Amino acid sequence: MRTIKGIGVSPGRVLGPSLRMPPPVPEPDAGSKYAPDSSVDQEKARLKDAAEAVREDLKHRSSVASGDAKAVLDATAMMATDPMLLKAAGKHINQGMAADRAVWEAGLEVAAMLQGLGGYMAERTQDVLDVRSRIVAQLDGLPAPGIPASDVPFILTAEELAPADTATLDPSLVIGLVTSGGGPQSHTAILARSLGLPAVVGAASADSIADGAEIYLDGGTGTVVVNPGVAEREAAQKYAARSSLPAFNGVGSTSDGHRVPLLANVGSGRDAEAAAAAGAEGVGLLRTEFCFLGRDSEPSLEEQVAAYGAVFDAFPGRKVVVRTLDAGADKPLPFLTDKSEPNPALGVRGFRTDRSAPGVLARQLEAIADAAGSHDCDVWVMAPMISTADEASDFAVMCAAAGLATPGVMIEVPAAAIKAEAVLSKVKFASLGTNDLTQYTMAADRQLGTLASLNDPWQPAVLQLIAMTVQGGALAGAADSVPRNVGVCGEAASDPALAVVLTGLGVNTLSMTPRALSTVGAVLSSVTLAEAQALAGTALVARTAAEARTQVRSQLPILEQLGL
Numbered sequence: 001m002r003t004i005k006g007i008g009v010s011p012g013r014v015l016g017p018s019l020r021m022p023p024p025v026p027e028p029d030a031g032s033k034y035a036p037d038s039s040v041d042q043e044k045a046r047l048k049d050a051a052e053a054v055r056e057d058l059k060h061r062s063s064v065a066s067g068d069a070k071a072v073l074d075a076t077a078m079m080a081t082d083p084m085l086l087k088a089a090g091k092h093i094n095q096g097m098a099a100d101r102a103v104w105e106a107g108l109e110v111a112a113m114l115q116g117l118g119g120y121m122a123e124r125t126q127d128v129l130d131v132r133s134r135i136v137a138q139l140d141g142l143p144a145p146g147i148p149a150s151d152v153p154f155i156l157t158a159e160e161l162a163p164a165d166t167a168t169l170d171p172s173l174v175i176g177l178v179t180s181g182g183g184p185q186s187h188t189a190i191l192a193r194s195l196g197l198p199a200v201v202g203a204a205s206a207d208s209i210a211d212g213a214e215i216y217l218d219g220g221t222g223t224v225v226v227n228p229g230v231a232e233r234e235a236a237q238k239y240a241a242r243s244s245l246p247a248f249n250g251v252g253s254t255s256d257g258h259r260v261p262l263l264a265n266v267g268s269g270r271d272a273e274a275a276a277a278a279g280a281e282g283v284g285l286l287r288t289e290f291c292f293l294g295r296d297s298e299p300s301l302e303e304q305v306a307a308y309g310a311v312f313d314a315f316p317g318r319k320v321v322v323r324t325l326d327a328g329a330d331k332p333l334p335f336l337t338d339k340s341e342p343n344p345a346l347g348v349r350g351f352r353t354d355r356s357a358p359g360v361l362a363r364q365l366e367a368i369a370d371a372a373g374s375h376d377c378d379v380w381v382m383a384p385m386i387s388t389a390d391e392a393s394d395f396a397v398m399c400a401a402a403g404l405a406t407p408g409v410m411i412e413v414p415a416a417a418i419k420a421e422a423v424l425s426k427v428k429f430a431s432l433g434t435n436d437l438t439q440y441t442m443a444a445d446r447q448l449g450t451l452a453s454l455n456d457p458w459q460p461a462v463l464q465l466i467a468m469t470v471q472g473g474a475l476a477g478a479a480d481s482v483p484r485n486v487g488v489c490g491e492a493a494s495d496p497a498l499a500v501v502l503t504g505l506g507v508n509t510l511s512m513t514p515r516a517l518s519t520v521g522a523v524l525s526s527v528t529l530a531e532a533q534a535l536a537g538t539a540l541v542a543r544t545a546a547e548a549r550t551q552v553r554s555q556l557p558i559l560e561q562l563g564l
């Protein structure tokens with residue numbers, strides 16, 4: 001038995017065999033020729049066999065998958081023997097190129113062509129590149145890339161998952177996630193929470209877990225046990241047998257009726273529909289850049305109006321907070337971000353891109369106003385990465401020019417939290433982006449697993465800045481008798497224990513992945529406002545993030561009852 005500690009980012013206790021995510025397939029040498037004892041025909045036959053093997057493997061995987069994963073696997077299987085791809089590779093083989101390099105280059109050519117066609121075709125680019133890597137792996141005897149295939153449920157171990165892995169992760173097969181990299185704000189953590197999968201990140205020695213070893217994973221405490229004993233087996237059984245959580249009833253509040261609307265974080269119309277079905281009271285964060293990731297040109301006004309309208313459609317009569325483009329750092333958009341910046345997290349990102357690429361933000365506000373005009377949602381608009389009151393004021397002026405009546409800012413830079421009264425005096429609301437606020441407060445890259453313990457929203461310094469923002473909002477509201485809503489839309493809001501603390505600190509709304517609505521709703525409704533305030537006090541005076549988390553969790557018995 002061996003215990004590995006990491007950061008628990010998505011609660012739940014599961015037991016199963018571990019399977020490791022293989023490393024990316026390396027690019028075959030440029031200029032590699034096929035072996036002297038081969039021929040054009042033999043090399044083409046090798047390619048055809050490899051493509052067919054990949055197609056059959058993907059078809060088999062699709063037959064045991066479900067939902068989105070099945071659809072993606074089906075589409076990729078068809079692409080494996082796509083005549084266009086094989087013909088393009090064949091031309092390179094005619095010139096003497098080895099099959100692996102030939103399909104590598106052919107994949108790039110086909111992807112570029114699809115990209116050029118735009119629309120639905122451009123969306124297939126990633127599938128072509130994926131299938132190309134699979135064929136290369138098959139030709140070179142390497143493990144296939146991406147989530148490993150299995151007929152039985154398993155716990156996936158990896159260094160870190162990429163956003164593209166989301167599509168093929170089938171939650172009926174992958175029952176838990178352990179990564180050696182990644183922090184609480186990493187892609188793995190966000191994905192795990194959105195799928196409701198127990199997960200531990202930043203578990204440095206997880207890389208040494210042998211494939212197939214039985215492991216126990218507790219996503220609440222951040223513990224991984226290799227070759228678990230009786231106690232872990234019992235804990236996993238108890239968790240599996242727990243009574244299922246009641247669905248969120250659509251009204252977030254403490255047990256004594258203090259209302260805290262629970263909203264959803266979404267990136268598309270489809271997300272918004274799922275959020276509405278899960279009972280979200282509205283949208284607290286529409287990440288508009290998610291509608292346009294992977295594009296190399298600014299979307300047209302019509303495309304933008306359609307994308308925002310699809311989200312508004314899901315929430316008639318409700319509040320929808322649209323965040324303007326947050327390009328840069330972890331969300332690069334080629335038409336807005338300068339790739340050569342040495343330090344992108346501290347670079348021209350979020351609202352700052354209005355200086356480097358003037359016009360894009362104004363056009364986006366126009367599109368939001370257009371879409372809002374044909375819907376009856378209560379549309380609020382906020383800018384990311386605001387650092388000063390002047391920036392907040394500039395944004396409010398731009399919103400007014402576009403006819404948008406409710407401008408706000410994200411508070412995710414410590415300077416804005418410290419000067420919250422001045423910043424909030426310029427706008428109508430604030431939403432705390434705790435993912436970035438933590439990264440910038442602790443000077444710890446949110447993507448870096450090695451810094452996961454620093455990059456934790458339970459850090460007392462982060463909680464202090466949240467308290468300051470709430471106080472600043474109250475002062476700005478008192479000055480002109482217009483109360484300011486201060487919400488949280490970072491991942492912190494989806495941690496049920498932390499959601500209680502945030503409520504106690506005076507936050508008005510919590511916005512989260514729709515999966516978290518039922519757990520946050522249940523835990524919030526187990527405490528009175530006064531109890532939440534007392535727990536906030538406990539967290540604020542804790543010496544460390546771990547102490548804050550442990551002390552607050554120990555005073556929330558419902559967490560144990562729900563297996564959280």
Ligand SMILES: C=C(OP(=O)(O)O)C(=O)O
Pocket residue numbers: 285287326412432433434435436437489490491
């Ligand atoms: C919600 C946030 O924004 P994002 O994760 O998109 O940077 C945040 O920083 O907390």
Ligand SMILES: [Mg+2]
Pocket residue numbers: 384412433435436
């Ligand atoms: Mg952010």
